[in-house]
Amino acid sequence: xxxxxxxxxxxxxxxxxxxxxxxxxxxxxxxxxxxxxxxxxxxxxxxxxxxxxxxxxxxxxxxxxxxxxxxxxxxxxxxxxxxxxxxxxxxxxxxxxxxxxxxxxxxxxxxxxxxxxxxxxxxxxxxxxxxxxxxxxxxxxxxxxxxxxxxxxxxxxxxxxxxxxxxxxxxxxxxxxxxxxxxxxxxxxxxxxxxxxxxxxxxxxxxxxxxxxxxxxxxxxxxxxxxxxxxxxxxxxxxxxxxxxxxxxxxxxxxxxxxxxxxxxxxxxxxxxxxxxxxxxxxxxxxxxxxxxxxxxxxxxxxxxxxxxxxxxxxxxxxxxxxxxxxxxxxxxxxxxxxxxxxxxxxxxxxxxxxxxxxxxxxxxxxxxxxxxxxxxxxxxxxxxxxxxxxxxxxxxxxxxxxxxxxxxxxxxxxxxxxxxxxxxxxxxxxxxxxxxxxxxxxxxxxxxxxxxxxxxxxxxxxxxxxxxxxxxxxxxxxxxxxxxxxxxxxxxxxxxxxxxxxxxxxxxxxxxxxxxxxxxxxxxxxxxxxx
Amino acid sequence: xxxxxxxxxxxxxxxxxxxxxxxxxxxxxxxxxxxxxxxxxxxxxxxxxxxxxxxxxxxxxxxxxxxxxxxxxxxxxxxxxxxxxxxxxxxxxxxxxxxxxxxxxxxxxxxxxxxxxxxxxxxxxxxxxxxxxxxxxxxxxxxxxxxxxxxxxxxxxxxxxxxxxxxxxxxxxxxxxxxxxxxxxxxxxxxxxxxxxxxxxxxxxxxxxxxxxxxxxxxxxxxxxxxxxxxxxxxxxxxxxxxxxxxxxxxxxxxxxxxxxxxxxxxxxxxxxxxxxxxxxxxxxxxxxxxxxxxxxxxxxxxx
Numbered sequence: 110x111x112x113x114x115x116x117x118x119x120x121x122x123x124x125x126x127x128x129x130x131x132x133x134x135x136x137x138x139x140x141x142x143x144x145x146x147x148x149x150x151x152x153x154x155x156x157x158x159x160x161x162x163x164x165x166x167x168x169x170x171x172x173x174x175x176x177x178x179x180x181x182x183x184x185x186x187x188x189x190x191x192x193x194x195x196x197x198x199x200x201x202x203x204x205x206x207x208x209x210x211x212x213x214x215x216x217x218x219x220x221x222x223x224x225x226x227x228x229x230x231x232x233x234x235x236x237x238x239x240x241x242x243x244x245x246x247x248x249x250x251x252x253x254x255x256x257x258x259x260x261x262x263x264x265x266x267x268x269x270x271x272x273x274x275x276x277x278x279x280x281x282x283x284x285x286x287x288x289x290x291x292x293x294x295x296x297x298x299x300x301x302x303x304x305x306x307x308x309x310x311x312x313x314x315x316x317x318x319x320x321x322x323x324x325x326x327x328x329x330x331x332x333x334x335x336x337x338x339x340x341x342x343x344x345x346x347x348x349x350x351x352x353x354x355x356x357x358x359x360x361x362x363x364x365x366x367x368x369x370x371x372x373x374x375x376x377x378x379x380x381x382x383x384x385x386x387x388x389x390x391x392x393x394x395x396x397x398x399x400x401x402x403x404x405x406x407x408x409x410x411x412x413x414x415x416x417x418x419x420x421x422x423x424x425x426x427x428x429x430x431x432x433x434x435x436x437x438x439x440x441x442x443x444x445x446x447x448x449x450x451x452x453x454x455x456x457x458x459x460x461x462x463x464x465x466x467x468x469x470x471x472x473x474x475x476x477x478x479x480x481x482x483x484x485x486x487x488x489x490x491x492x493x494x495x496x497x498x499x500x501x502x503x504x505x506x507x508x509x510x511x512x513x514x515x516x517x518x519x520x521x522x523x524x525x526x527x528x529x530x531x532x533x534x535x536x537x538x539x540x541x542x543x544x545x546x547x548x549x550x551x552x553x554x555x556x557x558x559x560x561x562x563x564x565x566x567x568x569x570x571x572x573x574x575x576x577x578x579x580x581x582x583x584x585x586x587x588x589x590x591x592x593x594x595x596x597x598x599x600x601x602x603x604x605x606x607x608x609x610x611x612x613x614x615x616x617x618x619x620x621x622x623x624x625x626x627x628x629x630x631x632x633x634x635x636x637x638x639x640x641x
Numbered sequence: 642x643x644x645x646x647x648x649x650x651x652x653x654x655x656x657x658x659x660x661x662x663x664x665x666x667x668x669x670x671x672x673x674x675x676x677x678x679x680x681x682x683x684x685x686x687x688x689x690x691x692x693x694x695x696x697x698x699x700x701x702x703x704x705x706x707x708x709x710x711x712x713x714x715x716x717x718x719x720x721x722x723x724x725x726x727x728x729x730x731x732x733x734x735x736x737x738x739x740x741x742x743x744x745x746x747x748x749x750x751x752x753x754x755x756x757x758x759x760x761x762x763x764x765x766x767x768x769x770x771x772x773x774x775x776x777x778x779x780x781x782x783x784x785x786x787x788x789x790x791x792x793x794x795x796x797x798x799x800x801x802x803x804x805x806x807x808x809x810x811x812x813x814x815x816x817x818x819x820x821x822x823x824x825x826x827x828x829x830x831x832x833x834x835x836x837x838x839x840x841x842x843x844x845x846x847x848x849x850x851x852x853x854x855x856x857x858x859x860x861x862x863x864x865x866x867x868x869x870x871x872x873x874x875x876x877x878x879x880x881x882x883x884x885x886x887x888x889x890x891x892x893x894x895x896x897x898x899x900x901x902x903x904x905x906x907x908x909x910x911x912x913x914x915x916x917x918x919x920x921x922x923x924x925x926x927x928x929x930x931x932x933x934x935x936x937x938x939x940x941x942x943x944x945x
Contacts, residue, residue: 458676624674
């Protein structure tokens, strides 16, 4: 009874069912039995922090020291490097709990620049303090120093003591005391003051910058019998700034728990706080009268989460690539190409956007990974534009096909080099990376554009080129989603889902969106005419 | 206005929207888009291995001629560069013929030549074409300039003299008749009328006018130019709608006969009606376009 069409339909459905069931089963197995960490699939932001220091040595001996961040439970530092003139000797020294980067040199001339940079992968933390936890009778020796007064943290000052009593923070469980101290210090007015503010001054003024509030917090906590210390660091945001930040840590049940009274973080720290040092320190120590200036520049980029990668045990393509010495970016491209092609299919067969070929938009999108989307598109337009001009010029010579293509390839290379050269001169770093574009992809795109221009006219050429750019945009967004990339590298079997989707779309006979417009006269009410 | 009226009115509006949407879906369903044409008509009825039979005009003509289907008489075939000179010599004493690439599409590379004046033939627009130009054009065709392959053959056949009615619609070119056939059934039909804008070609996307034909009665009922319904030819002023087509029954017969000979179930059959020979097949198309639905104001789904 079944017609060939129905048989084909049921066969397609069966294949789709298998292709959907298999990866879902594998996914379930991996998550339940192999403990894959799906929750960690979302990528993390890795910050690249650059510290530029400038000074005038006046041909004297100069010493500059600053704090180098350390690894701990919530921050991972990597790719630390520095560049400085030959005259300097660079070293990293331990200084108590901190690491100090030190540059010493003599004689140091004027107008010297030192650059220090590192990458940081940070995590947010949040602690829960049991509400019945009491202040202990005594602390280990190493902790006890964090109860002592200093010149600017006047623990024993009568005003501090009086405030503590007033806040009702001199007795009871730790949590209640810290809450009261936190509420008071974070409630102080803000004051943009660059110098050092001691605890008593902050108290008297009723307003302070981050270091004043932090010192007052530490003074009150210590007076209350809770060890506390200052933390100096940076709030990382893309861009340049000179402002550093201070917050505090209180020692609770064996942990140093962070508090940020300035920005209202209670027993918690967001993921863009980078700690540089512990204690009441100055961020920079340097020889005086050297006209010292500095600037922090931060860039963020998404990187796959380390936890996710570590949890991918069975058939880990990620590790496979690492073993073969292939970069993660190649893995991203390879794994995401089928997904990109699916996006192209959706645009062509469901929406009806005309493009140059089926795979070309996905290939272009993959290539644009190195340059970024905007500059990738700009590169594409520049290169294809120059190649089409060259092609139109060659048309007059009526050359045979293969030599023509070889010339076009040369023009692609030349226009890429030219673009890189100009971009470098204009300091457009991303555009300069146009050389990352596979030459063949550029050449094929140009040739397609030329053929359409010549055979179907500039209008059709513009439509198809525009359609291609649109689909490249969509492919880029999908293919460059790092969550997708990590998902596919952890669960390569989801590519079977891509096949299933393509089988479905391959038998999908619906009217394309663009065709709805083309045939609007046939279905729109009022537009249809009565047959004569 | 009571408080209850408002939600009721909203609910009613929503229901109206929903009904309108479902109605639109129902009207969209019988439209054949490219996806549906390919899956349900082309792939289902036209095995790919038989495409060369219709894609190559010479192969197609030989096959149809062998079965006795009426065609424009073949004058010569040029199989390669080595035959160009012989072909040009064979054409020396002739006039009123057409040179076509065997594998061309969209009318590319077709030259129509009329009477001979002095040493040159005149095209319908009056441009002179001499033997050297023909030699050059034949060489270009054999080099595959108008084909997707690297080489091709040229077909030279007698020029159609359109029947009086078609000649009246557009005297400077040839109107052709497109009939969509599925498994021996004519589904939709139209006349394609060239315009000056279309460069004398009848293809719709090049600016030709599509004139819908009622298959049962052989009468035109609608004409569309660039997506807009018209009643007369914008250039010749000739009435396009309500014309009874000559030899219509014979046209359908010839189209079905031609379609029956090739092993393809879904075809666009192109014919012309010559005043001497009656309907003759021009070519067969294994992937006919879908614009005919807009011309006929009728979906392929409804026609089925």
